[in-house]
Amino acid sequence: MSNKAKNYEVIVVGAGPAGLTAALYLARFRRKVLVIHDGNSRALRIPTTHNAPGFPDGIRGTELIERMTRHAVEFGAKILEAKITDLEQSEGGFRLVGEDGRAWNSRSVILASGILLNQVDLPPDLHEQAIEAGVLRYCPICDGFEHSDARIGVIGCDSNGAAEALFLRQYSANITLMPLGYPELSPEQSRELRGAGIAVETGALTLLEPHVDHMAVHLEDRDEPLRFDVIYPALGVRPRAELASRAGITLEPDGCIPAGSVNDSGVAGFFAAGDVTEGLDQISVAMGHGAVAATNAHNWLREQDSHTLQAED
Numbered sequence: 001m002s003n004k005a006k007n008y009e010v011i012v013v014g015a016g017p018a019g020l021t022a023a024l025y026l027a028r029f030r031r032k033v034l035v036i037h038d039g040n041s042r043a044l045r046i047p048t049t050h051n052a053p054g055f056p057d058g059i060r061g062t063e064l065i066e067r068m069t070r071h072a073v074e075f076g077a078k079i080l081e082a083k084i085t086d087l088e089q090s091e092g093g094f095r096l097v098g099e100d101g102r103a104w105n106s107r108s109v110i111l112a113s114g115i116l117l118n119q120v121d122l123p124p125d126l127h128e129q130a131i132e133a134g135v136l137r138y139c140p141i142c143d144g145f146e147h148s149d150a151r152i153g154v155i156g157c158d159s160n161g162a163a164e165a166l167f168l169r170q171y172s173a174n175i176t177l178m179p180l181g182y183p184e185l186s187p188e189q190s191r192e193l194r195g196a197g198i199a200v201e202t203g204a205l206t207l208l209e210p211h212v213d214h215m216a217v218h219l220e221d222r223d224e225p226l227r228f229d230v231i232y233p234a235l236g237v238r239p240r241a242e243l244a245s246r247a248g249i250t251l252e253p254d255g256c257i258p259a260g261s262v263n264d265s266g267v268a269g270f271f272a273a274g275d276v277t278e279g280l281d282q283i284s285v286a287m288g289h290g291a292v293a294a295t296n297a298h299n300w301l302r303e304q305d306s307h308t309l310q311a312e313d
């Protein structure tokens, strides 16, 4: 393997809806663009999305990513799998280094690295089977509609959990909020939940048992498990924003990249897109960010080059 770093006009980190949209736009701007990803787009875990515009019958996450990849490659984007562990500003742009020691140089970077979910404690296979079966969900905005009038359990008795339970009340009158450990609700939150007809359990979660058509939830103060059609853990997320910090970006208190970084991150030539930025974590938003960040990166390069088309190196 050659250790000589390859040079690109734009490197996009991430091959989810944000990164692949950015790659498509950049390829169509005739930019030399490389997408590097480590195979962990959250979209790959979606059994079927019903709110991606243009797919009235829904589309599996794997199929969406496969189509988007094909589309970007069709116009000339290069895509390779590697985990980037270091990103630093260097003369002429940025230097990215992979876990295996490979390195790449780029004049501009778009970070579309997504977020990681804080998940409930289930063996990985069982966890993904429960998502596939539709008895475990993480995003009410994505799929609350599909669980209209269902028996819904929300896990996480804090302000996040309370907010999620109240949000889901639009879809069902049968909502129960349960603590992961111990309840952390304020008297006002408890009152609001009671007013909305949401049941609140107080015993800590001891075991989750996914079945094909329901989730059994064992709580420490109940002899029998509670049975729900679906549960929504509300346990927060961890943005994959460490590479932005390395590039010199100051992150938001919740670890996200500031929303304005889609347009201007404060670091010349560096842009961000999708879930890793502050805001609504959705496919359609990630795609929009990808288009905006790519156009900004392209225009920034044009400015650097006095608007001329550069010869291939």
Ligand SMILES: Cc1cc2nc3c(=O)[nH]c(=O)nc-3n(C[C@H](O)[C@H](O)[C@H](O)COP(=O)(O)OP(=O)(O)OC[C@H]3O[C@@H](n4cnc5c(N)ncnc54)[C@H](O)[C@@H]3O)c2cc1C
Binding pocket: 013, 014, 015, 016, 017, 018, 019, 036, 037, 038, 039, 040, 041, 042, 043, 044, 045, 046, 047, 048, 049, 050, 051, 052, 082, 083, 084, 085, 112, 113, 114, 115, 131, 138, 139, 142, 143, 240, 243, 273, 274, 275, 276, 281, 282, 283, 284, 286
């Ligand atoms: C179960 C589930 C169901 C969902 N349902 C819906 C739905 O119905 N509708 C909807 O709109 N949204 C849904 N979502 C959310 C949706 O998947 C995300 O909003 C969307 O994928 C965000 O796109 P993104 O490109 O920002 O990030 P992602 O798709 O997560 O992509 C991040 C990319 O960055 C790469 N990456 C990160 N760090 C590195 C690194 N250091 N080196 C190399 N590569 C790196 C990853 O490999 C990945 O390719 C769902 C999510 C889940 C988990």
